[in-house]
Amino acid sequence: MKIFFILGRKPSLSIAEIYNISNRSNLHIIDSNEIFVIAEINSETNITEIFYRLGGSVKVGLIIEDPYKYIEENFISKNAIKSGKLRFAVSFYSSNKLEIDSQKKQKKDQVKLGISIKNFLKDNNVNSQFITNNKDLITSSVLIEKKKILKRGFELNLIKAGNSRYWGMTLAVQDFEGFSFRDYDRPAVNKQKGMLPPKLARIMVNLANISDNSSYKQTIWDPFCGSGTILMEALLLGNSAIGSDIDQISIDETQKNVDWMIRKSLIKEQNVKVFKHDIRQPFNENFNFDAIVTEPYLGPVLKSPISIDEYEKIVTELMPIYDSLSNLFIKNSGMIVGKNRLVVVIPIFKTFDGWKDPSDLFMKLLKKIEITHKISKYPLQWDRPGSIIRRNIKIFEK
Ligand SMILES: C[S@@+](CC[C@H](N)C(=O)[O-])C[C@H]1O[C@@H](n2cnc3c(N)ncnc32)[C@H](O)[C@@H]1O
Structure with a gap:
């Protein structure tokens, strides 16, 4: 099983911290840069417990293959949100310089993805609310907590570095x-x-x-x-x-x-x-x-x-x-x-x-x-x- 960590303000310290507890946590780092760490982990490991011990990471989640399949299995079939609208957010992380520069285009792609997920949910009879902010490509931990996004739905992350591209589902955000x-x-x-x-x-x-x-x-x-x-x-x-x-x-x-x-x-x-x-x-x-x-x-x-x-x-x-x-x-x-x-x-x-x-x-x-x-x-x-x-x-x- 693969997981991701989104790193805080001082990525070198954040990576060193994860690396130093990797043996005790049965975790093996497979990719890292100044934005995120991808790690392989035993499926029985309690990921959020490991994450809440850290000071340098702001988000943790599962790497998934296909977001639509994941949403279908975990939110539609299971009828996960019993009352009210399902809430979801989308974040884009990239360590590619060029992408950072093309913020506007990415924001458009992000909104398009959000609408497509909303329509997918609607086609499956799930009413949803796409939580987004106007400028940022990242849903802040504060917004995730305030809007109870992880309790009432999910956050999907698109994480890019070089030619690697990962889909991630957030499990927890830092206890800021x-x-x-x-x-x-x-x-x-x-x-x-x-x-x-x-x-x-x-x-x-x-x-x-x-x-x-x-x-x-x-x-x-x-x-x-x-x-x-x-x-x-x-x-x-x-x-x-x-x-x-x-x-x-x-x-x-x-x-x-x-x-x-x-x-x-x-x-x-x-x-x-x-x-x-x-x-x-x-x-x-x-x-x-x-x-x-x-x-x-x-x-x-x-x-x-x-x-x-x-x-x-x-x-x-x-x-x-x-x-x-x-x-x-x-x-x-x-x-x-x-x-x-x-x-x-x-x-x-x-x-x-x-x-x-x-x-x-x-x-x-x-x-x-x-x-x-x-x-x-x-x-x-x-x-x-x-x-x-x-x-x-x-x-x-x-
Ligand atoms: C930078 S502060 C430590 C702050 C601490 N990390 C914190 O966050 O509260 C340095 C401390 O070293 C203590 N200190 C200064 N000289 C010392 C010495 N010779 N032996 C032991 N402690 C000393 C000071 O009283 C001060 O509390």
Whole structure:
């Protein structure tokens, strides 16, 4: 059976995330580009369960051979929608540059396809409503949710890359409300210290997955836990979490956010241990963990590009932090499945002389055990338009 994932804003990260959980999910990627991933999957696998674990994919669905046959079998014969009109939408995805340019023509083709499906349904005595928006070739997740399209009908996708062309039926869209709820509604936020977007935190936790066994629960440690964004996502995926930070307020904030998740029934148990610790100080406790997933202190908040002098000053300030993190990772012997991972954000700075990447300086101790290139052909970076700091995600394993 073949399925498709439509990727979010940072396709390299989205593909790396899917690739890294592919073994535990019995999934095999057969095609990928900056828009989608096509994968082969065992027919017994729960596709939506896998999808809802991801932070970087916005849609998942089944690849089908013939849309009319699928509609006939699943919606007409089964009389699937008992009351009211069946609702459906059509989306076109293409990674071909030329097609992206011929938006108007494609919109026409899309409307034609919608009308043809509507007529097909009508010929089979099913009344339907074709939900479409005027400009976009893509039905947004918001519209799909708002109009209850997947509950009251279906979304058909035409997915094109080069000479490949796939038909897909959407099974689920990203829980964008859940991500935004945890981002904006949690009780403790610390904008000044910089908070990771929950979707990126989720991707990083998935990149830390080291087990091929889907029921194996990992222990994730964030030694710069701040208000706990990474730990929250780790807990939501069923992992155990350990959080430490130099700052007692951050420790309290993390605890508050975890308590809130329990109150909101997002998680059941307090699988978390938090304590105050300055990473530059010796760490004598010897506990087991599978992965360190973290965004360390990234330097002062920057509003505009910096000079080379300022860049060097920040690098000097951050060097001991990254050195201590490297040491901690190398020296700590805690191992459960015989492997440990480090998934870490390294800042890249916008200077007057262009982007400067201090990764090599920061991670020289860990150079030999970097595995980012084994998981992704491309750098794993996250930024927003106009940002001064780009987050570079690196993966190490020992
Ligand atoms: C960028 S924030 C982490 C944000 C976190 N990922 C979140 O989304 O809430 C960095 C954190 O590192 C902590 N920190 C700074 N220096 C530290 C040190 N030497 N040892 C441990 N934690 C430190 C800060 O208190 C801050 O909470």
